[in-house]
Amino acid sequence: MCGRYSLSASPEEVKALFEYIEQPNFPPRYNIAPTQPIALVKHENGGRHFGLARWGLVLHGSKTLQVSRFYSTPEQRLWKRNPRFVPPFATADV
Numbered sequence: 001m002c003g004r005y006s007l008s009a010s011p012e013e014v015k016a017l018f019e020y021i022e023q024p025n026f027p028p029r030y031n032i033a034p035t036q037p038i039a040l041v042k043h044e045n046g047g048r049h050f051g052l053a054r055w056g057l058v059l060h061g062s063k064t065l066q067v068s069r070f071y072s073t074p075e076q077r078l079w080k081r082n083p084r085f086v087p088p089f090a091t092a093d094v
Helices: 011-018
Strands: 005-007 029-032 037-044 047-054
Antiparallel strands (some): 005 029, 037 047
């Protein structure tokens, strides 16, 4: 499935790997889709911290941070043809 991934590690395994301060309890997830909250580790105030964030592609020129479900994982061949992708990828070597 394009644009999806999984997080099968336990909270203890993730904490041991990234050494953050918090003690979150999250279940394994095997089909994380765009717009769903995901676990992340951020460096803030001199330490690593666990957090949640939504992920996906926000289109150029969007007036809000609404993630586009249709364009969650655009194919490379569409980047140069679709006017929504031209400005961000104008200088990209794709």
